Amino acid sequence: MFNGFRIAMTWVHTWFGLVLGFVLMVCFFFGALSVFDREIDRWAIPETRFEPQPMPSFDRLLLPVLEQQLSPDEQEYAANMPKLHDAGKGPMTPRLELPVDEYWAYTTHRDPVLAAGGGFRVPHPKDPTLENHIHGRVTIDPRSGTVLRDDALKIGSDWFYPLHYKLQWEWKDLGYWIVGLAAFSMLAALVTGVIIHRKIFREFFTFRPWKQTQRSALDLHNMTGVVALPFHFFFSFTGLVIFASFFYFPLSHTLLKPLHDQHAVLEAQRAGLPYERAGVAVPMASVDAMVREAKRRWAARDMAGEVGFLTVTHVGDANSFVSIYRAGSDRVSLVGEGIHFKASTGEVQYEDPPRAAVSEINEFLTGLHLQHFEHWLLRWLYVLGGLLGAVCIATGFVFFVEKRKRQHAKMGGQGSRVVDALAVTTVTGMVIAAVGMLVANRLLPIDLPGKGDWEKWVFWAVWALTMAHAFWRSAPVAQGRLNPAWCEQCWALGVLAIAAVLLNWVTTGDHLIKTVFTDTYWAVAGVDLSLLGCALIAFWVGRKLMRPTTYEKNAVNRALALHE
Amino acid sequence: MNESLWLTAAVLFAVLGMGWLALSLRTHWQQVCPQQDLNPREGHLRASGACLLLLSAVCCFEADHPSMAVLVWVMILAMAAVVVAMTLSSHPGLLRSICPRAFIEDVHSQD
Numbered sequence: 001m002f003n004g005f006r007i008a009m010t011w012v013h014t015w016f017g018l019v020l021g022f023v024l025m026v027c028f029f030f031g032a033l034s035v036f037d038r039e040i041d042r043w044a045i046p047e048t049r050f051e052p053q054p055m056p057s058f059d060r061l062l063l064p065v066l067e068q069q070l071s072p073d074e075q076e077y078a079a080n081m082p083k084l085h086d087a088g089k090g091p092m093t094p095r096l097e098l099p100v101d102e103y104w105a106y107t108t109h110r111d112p113v114l115a116a117g118g119g120f121r122v123p124h125p126k127d128p129t130l131e132n133h134i135h136g137r138v139t140i141d142p143r144s145g146t147v148l149r150d151d152a153l154k155i156g157s158d159w160f161y162p163l164h165y166k167l168q169w170e171w172k173d174l175g176y177w178i179v180g181l182a183a184f185s186m187l188a189a190l191v192t193g194v195i196i197h198r199k200i201f202r203e204f205f206t207f208r209p210w211k212q213t214q215r216s217a218l219d220l221h222n223m224t225g226v227v228a229l230p231f232h233f234f235f236s237f238t239g240l241v242i243f244a245s246f247f248y249f250p251l252s253h254t255l256l257k258p259l260h261d262q263h264a265v266l267e268a269q270r271a272g273l274p275y276e277r278a279g280v281a282v283p284m285a286s287v288d289a290m291v292r293e294a295k296r297r298w299a300a301r302d303m304a305g306e307v308g309f310l311t312v313t314h315v316g317d318a319n320s321f322v323s324i325y326r327a328g329s330d331r332v333s334l335v336g337e338g339i340h341f342k343a344s345t346g347e348v349q350y351e352d353p354p355r356a357a358v359s360e361i362n363e364f365l366t367g368l369h370l371q372h373f374e375h376w377l378l379r380w381l382y383v384l385g386g387l388l389g390a391v392c393i394a395t396g397f398v399f400f401v402e403k404r405k406r407q408h409a410k411m412g413g414q415g416s417r418v419v420d421a422l423a424v425t426t427v428t429g430m431v432i433a434a435v436g437m438l439v440a441n442r443l444l445p446i447d448l449p450g451k452g453d454w455e456k457w458v459f460w461a462v463w464a465l466t467m468a469h470a471f472w473r474s475a476p477v478a479q480g481r482l483n484p485a486w487c488e489q490c491w492a493l494g495v496l497a498i499a500a501v502l503l504n505w506v507t508t509g510d511h512l513i514k515t516v517f518t519d520t521y522w523a524v525a526g527v528d529l530s531l532l533g534c535a536l537i538a539f540w541v542g543r544k545l546m547r548p549t550t551y552e553k554n555a556v557n558r559a560l561a562l563h564e
Numbered sequence: 565m566n567e568s569l570w571l572t573a574a575v576l577f578a579v580l581g582m583g584w585l586a587l588s589l590r591t592h593w594q595q596v597c598p599q600q601d602l603n604p605r606e607g608h609l610r611a612s613g614a615c616l617l618l619l620s621a622v623c624c625f626e627a628d629h630p631s632m633a634v635l636v637w638v639m640i641l642a643m644a645a646v647v648v649a650m651t652l653s654s655h656p657g658l659l660r661s662i663c664p665r666a667f668i669e670d671v672h673s674q675d
Contacts, residue, residue, distance in 0.1 A: 202589060202591070204585075204586075204589075204645065204649075205582075205589070205592060205645065205648055205649040205652055206591070206592075206649070206652075207649050207650065207652070207653040208653065209653055209654075223645075223646075223649050224646075227641075227642045227645035227646055227649070228642040230638050230642075231638070231639065231642060330629060330632075331629050331631055331632060332629075332631045332635065333631070364631060373632060375628070375632060375636070377571055377636065378635060378636050378639060381639035381640065381642070381643060382639070384639070384642070384643055385639060385642060388642065388646070
C-alpha cells in the first residue's frame with residue numbers, strides 16, 4: 001500500500017491528526033484555560049471575589065453548617081434512590097430523612113470558597129457491598145460559614161475544565177472515550193511526526209512567515225510541535241493514565257471486583273480503619289485538635305503544610321474515623337501524607353506509610369497533569385504549552401488545506417473547503433464561543449432562573465453560529481483562495497473580548513485600574529488582561545489576513561514583470 | 565537568593581543558551597549576520613549554549629523541590645526556544661547582541 005516507511009508514517013500522521021485533531025483542539029485549548037479555572041470562576045461569580053482562605057475550623061464553622069444545611073441532592077435522589085433501595089425491606093426513606101454517613105471538605109491555595117459535602121446512607125440497600133450513598137454538596141464562605149448559592153455556573157471549573165476531558169458529552173461516557181482515543185492518536189501523531197520530520201534539529205528554530213502560507217504553516221507546525229514535545233507527550237499520556245482505571249481499563253470494578261473488594265477490607269483491617277459501621281452511636285471528639293496534631297506530625301517530618309482535604313467516615317458511629325490530608329501545594333504529587341484519627345477519642349489510628357515506587361510514579365504523573373501546586377510561573381508555562389499544542393494542531397489543518405486547495409479547485413473537489421470550514425470552527429469559532437459565554441455571563445441577570453443553563457446554551461449557539469458562518473463563507477477555498485471567515489471571526493473575537501472586559505467593569509465595578517493597582521485582585525485582573533491580550537492578537541491577525549502576504553505580493557510582482 | 569531570582573536567572577540562561585544554540589546553526593547565523601566576512605565558532609557556541617541550559621537547570625533546582633524543578637526547567641526550555649524562534653523570524657538582528665565577540669571569527673583577520 002505504501003512505498004516506504006516514512007510515507008506510511010506520513011499517512012498515519014495526516015489522517016489521524018486530521019480526524020481527531022478537532023477533538024484535540026478542544027482538549028488543548030480548554031485544557032490551557034483550565035490551568036486558571038478557579039480564576040475564571042471568580043470572574044464569572046463576582047460574589048466570590050475575595051482572597052483564598054485556609055481550611056476553617058471544623059468544630060466551630062464547618063460542622064454546624066454540614067449538620068444543619070447539607071442535604072442529599074434532589075436530582076441524585078430521584079435518579080439513584082429507586083435503583084439502590086430494596087423495596088422488599090420496606091418503603092423508600094424520604095430524601096431529607098436519610099442518615100448522614102460521611103462528610104468531606106476540600107480547598108486549595110486558589111479557592112476563596114470552600115467545597116464541602118457528604119454522603120447519605122441508603123438504609124435498606126439492594127446490594128450492601130456497594131457504596132449506597134446519595135450525595136449532597138454545599139459551597140461555603142470560610143470567613144463566615146455562610147452557605148453561598150450553589151446554582152451559579154462555575155464557568156472555569158464546571159464548564160471549561162470538564163470540556164477538555166469529556167467534551168460535556170456524558171451519554172454512555174462517550175466524551176471520555178472520544179478524548180481518550182484523541183489522546184492516544186496524539187501520542188501516535190507525535191511519534192510519527194518525529195519520524196517524518198527530516199530536519200528536526202536543523203529546523204528547530206525555523207519559522208519563515210515571509211514564505212508561502214503552506215511553508216510557513218508547516219514551519220510553525222514543526223516548531224510548536226518540537227519545542228514543546230515533552231509537554232505534548234506527557235499531557236496526552238498522563239491524561240490517559242488519569243482515566244485508565246475508571247474508563248479504559250476498569251479491571252478493579254469489572255473482572256477483578258471481588259479481589260478489589262477483598263483488598264479494601266484487608267487494607268482497612270491492616271490500617272485499623274473500620275470498613276463498616278458498628279451500629280453504636282458515639283459522639284465525635286474535636287476535629288480541630290486532630291488537625292493540630294496532623295500539622296504537628298507533618299512539621300516533624302519537615303513537611304509543614306495546610307490541610308487540603310478532610311473526611312469523616314461513618315459519622316456518629318463507634319467506628320467513625322477522621323482522615324486529614326495535606327494540601328500538596330509545594331510539590332507535584334497530589335494531596336497526601338494522610339493521618340487518620342479515631343473520631344470518638346481523637347487518637348491517631350493510622351498514618352499513611354511512604355508510597356511504593358509505582359504509586360509514587362502514578363501520583364507524580366497524575367499531579368503533573370492536575371497541577372494542584374502553587375507555582376505561578378509553571379502555571380503560565382502550562383498555558384503556553386497548551387496553546388503551543390493548539391497552534392500545532394491548527395497549523396496542521398492550515399497546512400492540510402493549503403497543500404490541497406489548488407489541486408481540489410482544479411478538480412472541482414470540496415474536501416479542502418470542508419476541512420477549512422471545520423478548522424475555522426475549531427480555531428476562531430471555539431475561542432469566540434468561550435468569550436461569548438463570558439459576555440453572556442455578564443449580560444444575563446443574576447437572578448435569572450437557570451442562568452447557568454442559559455450560559456451553556458449561549459456557548460453552544462455561538463459555536464454553532466461560527467460553524468454556519470465558516471461554511472457559508474467557504475466558497476473561495478474551492479477556488480484556491482482564503483476563506484474570509486478567518487478574518488471576520490478574528491474581528492468578531494476582538495470585539496467580543498473587549499466587550500467582556502467592559503461588561504465586567506460596568507456590572508461589577510471591577511475595572512483594571514482597581515484590580516491591578518488600587519485594590520489588587522489578580523484572579524480577575526488576570527482574566528481581563530488575558531481577554532485584552534486575546535483581543536489585540538485577534539485584531540492583529542485580522543488585519544494581517546486582510547492584506548496580501550509578502551509571498552503573494554512577490555508573486556503578483558513577478559507576474560506583472562513577466563507580463564511587461 | 566530567593567525563589568523568584570533563581571527562576572529569573574533560569575529563564576535568562578535558557579533564552580541565552582537557546583540563542584547561542586540557534587546561532588551555531590549556519591542558516592540562522594546567516595539570518596543574524598548576513599555579512600560574508602564573519603563566521604560563527606560553531607563548536608564554541610554549541611558547547612556554551614548547552615552549558616547555559618544546564619546552568620538554567622541548576623537555577624531551577626535551587627528554586628524548587630526537585631520534582632517541581634524538572635517540570636519548570638522543561639517548560640522554560642520550550643518557552644526559550646519559542647522566544648528565540650520568534651526573534652529570529654521577526655528581528656534577527658537582536659540576536660547579534662547576545663553573541664560574544666569571542667564566538668565570532670573574522671574571515672579577513674585570518675588572511
